[in-house]
Amino acid sequence: MSQFQEKTQITRIERFTEDILRLTLESPEIASIAKPGQFVMIRTGNSSDPLLRRPFSISQTSNNLHFQVLFKVVGRGTSILAHCREGEFLSVLGPLGNGFTIDCRNRNCLVGGGMGIAPLLFLAKAMLRKCPDTPPIVVLGSRNREELTTLVYDFAELGLSAYTATDDGSLGHHGLVTEVLETLDLGADCTNYVCGPHPMMTAVHLFCKKRNYSCQVSMETSMACGMGACLGCIVPVEKGGYGHACTDGPVFDAKELVWEVK
Amino acid sequence: MGSEMTSADLRVSIGPLKLKNPVMTASGTFGYAKEFEPYVNLHHLGAVVVKGISLEPRPGNPPPRIVETSCGMLNAIGLENVGVERFISEKMVSLQEVNVPVIVNILGDTLDDYREIAARLADVKGIAGIEVNISCPNVKKGGVAFGTVPGMAAAVTAAVKESSSVPVIVKLSPNVTDITEIARAVEDGGADGVSLINTLIGMAIDHRSRRPQLANVIGGLSGPAIKPVALRMVYQVAKAVSIPVIGIGGIESTEDVLEFLLAGATAVQIGTANFVNPRASEEAVAGLASYVAEQKLESIREIIGGLIIP
Numbered sequence: 001m002s003q004f005q006e007k008t009q010i011t012r013i014e015r016f017t018e019d020i021l022r023l024t025l026e027s028p029e030i031a032s033i034a035k036p037g038q039f040v041m042i043r044t045g046n047s048s049d050p051l052l053r054r055p056f057s058i059s060q061t062s063n064n065l066h067f068q069v070l071f072k073v074v075g076r077g078t079s080i081l082a083h084c085r086e087g088e089f090l091s092v093l094g095p096l097g098n099g100f101t102i103d104c105r106n107r108n109c110l111v112g113g114g115m116g117i118a119p120l121l122f123l124a125k126a127m128l129r130k131c132p133d134t135p136p137i138v139v140l141g142s143r144n145r146e147e148l149t150t151l152v153y154d155f156a157e158l159g160l161s162a163y164t165a166t167d168d169g170s171l172g173h174h175g176l177v178t179e180v181l182e183t184l185d186l187g188a189d190c191t192n193y194v195c196g197p198h199p200m201m202t203a204v205h206l207f208c209k210k211r212n213y214s215c216q217v218s219m220e221t222s223m224a225c226g227m228g229a230c231l232g233c234i235v236p237v238e239k240g241g242y243g244h245a246c247t248d249g250p251v252f253d254a255k256e257l258v259w260e261v262k
Numbered sequence: 263m264g265s266e267m268t269s270a271d272l273r274v275s276i277g278p279l280k281l282k283n284p285v286m287t288a289s290g291t292f293g294y295a296k297e298f299e300p301y302v303n304l305h306h307l308g309a310v311v312v313k314g315i316s317l318e319p320r321p322g323n324p325p326p327r328i329v330e331t332s333c334g335m336l337n338a339i340g341l342e343n344v345g346v347e348r349f350i351s352e353k354m355v356s357l358q359e360v361n362v363p364v365i366v367n368i369l370g371d372t373l374d375d376y377r378e379i380a381a382r383l384a385d386v387k388g389i390a391g392i393e394v395n396i397s398c399p400n401v402k403k404g405g406v407a408f409g410t411v412p413g414m415a416a417a418v419t420a421a422v423k424e425s426s427s428v429p430v431i432v433k434l435s436p437n438v439t440d441i442t443e444i445a446r447a448v449e450d451g452g453a454d455g456v457s458l459i460n461t462l463i464g465m466a467i468d469h470r471s472r473r474p475q476l477a478n479v480i481g482g483l484s485g486p487a488i489k490p491v492a493l494r495m496v497y498q499v500a501k502a503v504s505i506p507v508i509g510i511g512g513i514e515s516t517e518d519v520l521e522f523l524l525a526g527a528t529a530v531q532i533g534t535a536n537f538v539n540p541r542a543s544e545e546a547v548a549g550l551a552s553y554v555a556e557q558k559l560e561s562i563r564e565i566i567g568g569l570i571i572p
Contacts (some may be wrong), residue, residue: 004540043538048333048486053538060423094541095475224328224335225537229293231313231339232328241321242342 002096002227003029007089010064017146020115021082024057024066030094031065036102036123037251040069040094041226044080052224054078057195057250058095060125060154070118070151079183096226098251100216104131106189111177111204113141113196117151119218122262124158136193139180140163141200145171174179178203183250191218194254202261205254215254221245270554272547272559274308276506277454279429280392281308281363281529284562285519285547289314289367289393289433289534290339292543294353294362301540305361306547311531312353314367314395317375319345329466329475334485335534336464336514338478346382354386363390365431374419377450381425391428394418396448397435397460409435409460412447415418419451429506434499435457436488441495441500449503457508457531458499459492472498485534487511495526500526500567514542516549526567 005027012024040055043069054077073082084090100123102108108127112120117140127136138155144164148164148171151253155162156255163180164172173180177200177248190211194204195218208215223233234242235249236258243249243256272283286309291413292298304310321341329336344353349366357364366389370376376394383389396418397409408414415432423430432448434441436459450562461482466475474480492511500507509527513519514535524531535542554562 001300050330051329051333051335051485051534051538091539097366222326222328222330224330224337224534225540227293227540228297229291230328230337230537231290231322232326232337234322234325234327234342236324242325 001033002094003027003095005029006091010084010086010090011212012255013086014150015086016150019082020070021073022068022069023081023084024072025090026066028065029060029094030092031067034058034061034067034095034122035099036126037099037119038055038095038097039226040067040092041096042069042081043091044077050077050080052077053091053093053226054175054225055080055117055220055226058219060095060122070115072115093226097246098248100193100251102127102130103191103214104134106191106214107187108136109139109181109184109186109190109192110136111139111181111192111194111196113177113200114143114165116194116196116200116218116220117142119195120193121151121154128158130233135160135200137184138167138188139177139184141165141177141180141196143167144245162210164165176200176203178207181207186211186213189213194218195196201254202259205259206261208254216251217254218250219245219252219257220250265401270551271563272550272554273561274563274566276391276431276508276529277429279454283308283547284523284527284529285543285550286311286365286508286529286531287543288531289395291533291536293362294357295362296353296356296517298536299322299360303545307362308529308547309363309390310360311363311367311393312357313330313343313490314341314351314357314369315343315346315379315417316341316369317346318381319343319348324477326475327481329481331423331464331466331483334483334487336476336481336483337461338467338476338481340478346379350382350386351499354388358388360510364388365391365393367393367433368422369395373417373528374417377392377421377425377553384425384427385437387443389396389428391440391454392422392426392433393433394422397437409444410438414446416447416451419448421455423452429454431455431457433460436491436495437463442498445499445503447504453505454527455506455508456503457510458498459488459495459511462488462491462516466512474522486514489518493521495498496522496527499524513537513546516553517545519546519550520553520565523566524569525564526569528566
């Protein structure tokens with residue numbers, strides 16, 4: 001059951017770039033029950049402005065004690081969060097959502113873009129525990145080397161050598177993650193676990209559809225509550241109507257969603 | 263918070279509806295209550311008002327449906343709901359297990375819709391009251407007209423009263439020239455109480471893309487930003503009608519609740535704050551109990567309408 005913790009201490013702040021940070025928060029209650037792909041809602045301050053909590057996927061847990069969130073400063077909420085100091089407390093609600101479903105029967109491939117890489121580290125760890133004989137293939141994309149270096153290193157620490165693609169060619173393939181995927185031997189059956197910008201997820205979904213691979217995508221939407229009350233975080237579903245990213249997701253089978261293909 | 267809650271007299275009445283305290287949750291901000299069970303002792307609340315129900319299920323508006331604004335948020339959910347039949351067969355079953363009065367918010371496009379929903383709910387066990395939404399601004403036909411024309415507001419009220427077996431509260435829209443006129447009309451229509459305010463119609467624009475931030479273009483503003491408007495309207499309506507007034511609009515804390523009671527509200531509903539602090543409603547109940555004890559009041563009812571104008 002998810003927890004509501006008004007005082008969750010920030011124990012470590014890592015600054016990857018000017019605007020990309022990773023926070024480590026101490027919460028045995030959340031860390032011990034969180035599953036890869038789940039998220040937390042964090043309140044960035046105590047004032048009414050900004051009013052709403054911000055959703056962050058859990059990028060890692062350790063020793064059933066800490067969990068981490070990775071984020072880029074994109075607006076007022078994340079900007080305030082970026083100015084927090086170690087030792088300060090944040091109000092956290094979580095873990096929320098369904099999380100990824102690990103399938104050990106197939107080849108597994110993790111595809112992350114930008115901040116969407118965050119939950120994949122947590123997923124890779126769980127996968128290595130659950131399916132030790134079949135380590136996942138990891139493909140990571142971002143704007144440049146700077147954003148990716150630490151994350152690639154984190155995967156390397158797990159013994160996973162990531163394929164990389166950057167927009168400026170400063171690390172790995174100069175281009176898109178799907179172009180990297182096309183070159184890999186993924187076999188006849190491969191389950192893809194995807195999180196990243198919407199255009200990237202659309203492209204990976206199309207790649208998987210073409211090859212008849214299964215594909216789990218973690219959707220990011222704006223949301224007010226994170227627990228199924230505000231009904232703001234909808235994603236259009238194939239059977240008609242909408243799914244709710246907070247309670248039906250954030251992880252969906254890509255086939256069940258409506259993708260706008262340009 | 264147990265001991266002070268039991269000792270302080272927080273009881274209020276909305277007509278025939280007796281509540282153990284004046285704190286309810288606002289429709290559309292508390293799901294069907296089950297969602298909040300991990301965080302809130304539901305039986306500590308005065309009542310829960312569940313997400314608005316229509317005759318048929320509604321899928322709601324396309325995304326984006328919500329956007330944060332200064333000290334508030336805009337929503338254009340479009341009245342997404344499971345419809346009255348599924349509400350009765352699924353949601354109401356779990357609500358019956360919860361030891362808290364359940365008020366069902368209903369909405370429709372025609373008088374017959376309202377009449378029929380009220381009739382379907384009339385025999386359902388565990389419903390303490392009905393709140394009639396005549397004010398939701400998001401659906402193009404129906405809602406707005408009922409809430410902005412006194413005669414129509416009175417007619418809807420009378421129709422629901424006729425087919426309903428429980429107390430009927432009418433939720434008023436602030437998007438009118440004179441809210442007291444609508445309040446008087448629904449009082450004449452037989453309402454047992456009025457709740458106000460629903461959201462204020464607003465808009466947000468992204469200047470970079472030159473697009474509205476909601477797919478629906480306009481939406482309802484809620485949160486602390488609207489509290490002063492809500493207080494003013496509660497104050498005016500409480501003076502204009504003799505039925506109880508339920509105050510809604512940007513309430514986050516015990517202090518906010520007290521302000522609404524002073525303005526003339528008999529009870530309150532906590533809305534958007536539930537999204538930010540899922541325990542906001544329960545904390546307000548505990549806060550009121552402490553206040554009654556500290557101020558050595560006989561009951562919380564002593565401060566209702568107790569605004570001092572020097």
